[in-house]
Amino acid sequence: MTLSWETVDELARRNDRSALIRLLAAATPAERAAAAPVVEAGVTALPADPGMDARTVYALAVVGTAPSAARAVTLLRRPALRAWNWEESALFLALADALDLPWTGDLGARLAARLPARDPWPDDWFFAAALMRAGGVTPPVTEGVVRSWVRSFVRRWKPEGPIPPLVARLRDDPWRDTLLPAVFEIDTIGADLGGVASAGATPAFPAAVAALDREGTLERKTVLSATVDRLLRGGRPNNLRPFILLHDELAPTVDESSTHALDYARLLAAGPGAVATLAQRCLRAVDGAGRLERETLLEASAETLVRREKTLVKAQLSWLAAVARREPARSGDVVVAIAGAFGHAALDVQERALDLVAKHRDRVTPAELERIAAAAAGLGGDLPARAASLFAAAPDPVSAGAAPGSVTAGPGLGALPPGSGVSLVVAPAVAEMPPPIADAAELAEELAALVHVQTGVGWERVLAALVAFHTAGAGEDLAATLLPVTDRYPRWFAPSRWNAGSPFVALGLAIRAATATAGRSDAVVSAGRGGNDPVRQELAAAVRVAWQEGRRGHPHSSLSPRPDGVLALRVAEVAAHLAGSMVPAIVATPTHVNGSLDAGVLLQRLQRAEAEGWQPWPFDFEQALLRVPRVADDLVAVRAARLTTPAGRQFAQWLASGGLPDPISAPVTQPGERGRDGGWTWDVPVPRRVVATLRPARDGGLRLERQLLTLTPVEHPVHTPGDFQGTEDVLAMVFPHHREVAAAWALAEVAALADQNQRDTARNLFPLLAECTGPVGPAMAYALAYALAAKHESDRAAAVDTLLTLAAAEAPFAAPVGAALADLGSDGTITLTRVLPALADLHRAGASVAVWELLVAALPPLLTTTARTVPDLLELASQVAVTLGVRGDLVPGLAGVAARAGSTRVTKEAKRLQSILNP
CATH class of the missing domain: 1.25.10 (Leucine-rich Repeat Variant)
Structure with a gap:
């Protein structure tokens, strides 16, 4: 048996891995080197899905013949070999050992370096890690590697026997000192730390790191500093929670907290709620030991007292009050800081601050009292009057709730009261529809866009343009531009049991009618070709039943009975009648992006129809009537009354009666x-x-x-x-x-x-x-x-x-x-x-x-x-x-x-x- 591509391919199809390994082991280095370009060409020519088992055999052939790890990785990452490493790594390690490959660890490192940063697949990491351990290689420090390493500890995907405690596995891991520091540097990795090693609710990773800190395996100063730095960077709660728990496990001493006092002050002022509470607790301990600078406390309090977390704010007020009692001779600036809570959104917080200021009023200087009085402008409810009496100043009549123009009417207020100072931004006018599609090329672009993101505006423009261009005789241009789009997205335009009732199927039929492509033989076209096509017949029957009986979604119809089914019905109407009814234009195309249709514009369309001798399609016309505003201009109503066609007379009557009554x-x-x-x-x-x-x-x-x-x-x-x-x-x-x-x-x-x-x-x-x-x-x-x-x-x-x-x-x-x-x-x-x-x-x-x-x-x-x-x-x-x-x-x-x-x-x-x- 020779080392040729035909042999490799045959063994792959038989999933005979052992035979391939024996073949590679029996070959000389020169024979394997000569086979390398042959294997590379064969792998390059593989179909997208050669089969899961076959991929592993092809991958073994790549590893056994490639001249270097770099070349092997390039081939192993081809689409045809995706998920090639779903087997255990022992198979590849056995091959590497048999061939005495010097770059096994390098291959693992290169595979690890390509792990995606977001949600890496566990099998990819376990495979790369096994190769790196076998080759004695340290993994690269990338986000994908660090995330995979953490997940391998926290969530064991492939447990083999009893799992040792997490702290023991982390203690014995050879890559801990390389990868653990990066855990504190990658902001989004905290959610991965939230996994647990048992069925408990508390993440096990923080406790394990703290245990290693207590036993001296990790340097405590480094771990605490990294934890505080991570909290300072902020982020989502699920990414921060493990580091909050780690900080609690570390339980910093007063000496350690004093070192990070400025960091805690920043966290108290601007950190997320749980982090700010942690920082507040540490700072209070430092302050209790007499080691917190007064300026640090006051600066942090200025931002903390207007935070949304009322429990945190009230705790800060109690702390400041305790400081004022502890040092009465120097309490003036603390009382001024307490007044900062006058700007809080909650009245009970404002009231608490006002009570504390009143309690310590005799400890402030006249200048400080003036600053407090100025801050009282932020008080709400009934508090301004109390503050005015406290500061011996006349209350502001509006802020104190005594406006001369007070509203005494019942709760149904029809307008803003005079002097209230309240204003509303005028609602902007509804935007007009974009201009009509200019040519077939633009129509193809809009059609492709509609496949990716459906919008009502997009549907209306595409439908109107298709009918208009068909009427103008642009069938060849439509065929050249639209048919490639429908061919590219057959799941959308070709009928199947998955898209029954979709407006895209009806639109595909309408496009084929407009482009006259009866001779095409591809699946998309043949699905809707000819007058005897069952899909076209079904849609035509649904349109007929909807008109005759006023209902959609009957037992034999795929059209939805919901309001959004009106779009599918209208597209089906176009598909059913485009080749037979001489209707040159859609009349329901709105004039504004909310679907509204100006009555004067609809009048012009109906006047054109009367002059040219055609009637709008029934459901297109009904949709147009539903879009006309309830109140029309008198001149439009007068001109509508002169119309003589059935549609014109119905439009005039619709305007005269005020349109659709409220249901x-x-x-x-x-x-x-x-x-x-x-x-x-x-x-x-x-x-x-x-x-x-x-x-x-x-x-x-x-x-x-x-x-x-x-x-x-x-x-x-x-x-x-x-x-x-x-x-x-x-x-x-x-x-x-x-x-x-x-x-x-x-x-x-x-x-x-x-x-x-x-x-x-x-x-x-x-x-x-x-x-x-x-x-x-x-x-x-x-x-x-x-x-x-x-x-x-x-x-x-x-x-x-x-x-x-x-x-x-x-x-x-x-x-x-x-x-x-x-x-x-x-x-x-x-x-x-x-x-x-x-x-x-x-x-x-x-x-x-x-x-x-x-x-x-x-x-x-x-x-x-x-x-x-x-x-x-x-x-x-x-x-x-x-x-x-x-x-x-x-x-x-x-x-x-x-x-x-x-x-x-x-x-x-x-x-x-x-x-x-x-x-």
């Missing part, structure tokens, strides 16, 4: 479903979700009106709903002037942002709903409430922006959203603590009236519950009430809570708000 929506609760063990089932994981029903306000109307406006949710919550994921703008553009309809259909997905911690639905959908018009009904109110309580900040920010837009447009929404928040928050369906920052942002952004109305609707039901967020909502209400200068008994139930005995925070905040509303 009737109502909230409905979906209870969770419990399994036999009493817990929530995996597919219904939430105990309660509020969705919405829809029904049309009239009989008749458009063909699909009843189906589009009829929504009956299922009995129980759906696990991670995703009907509109990635097509949110397509949904919104069906009803640009009825956002309540889009909100109702998408409400389950929006709810999942809060009750299942999903993401991006609000971020993608809400900017569109903000630009749409129509009243805010129950569906929209609950959608906003859920989005305000979303897990991810980007979704909450989208809800805030939407509320600001609604407020700027003076749309009545606050009371329904407040009621929805109360309903969802009273029993813990949503986490109200997520809502508070969003409401505070609304207040700071100028929507104070809306926030007040929302709170007035939300607070009365919540006051009867034990929700933990009620005191914070009352505090926010106090701040907003002072800003607006409202007066009167505007919050039902507030007086009763304020009259309770005791000093709970709910009672204190209720008393505060009651005193502001009824001074």
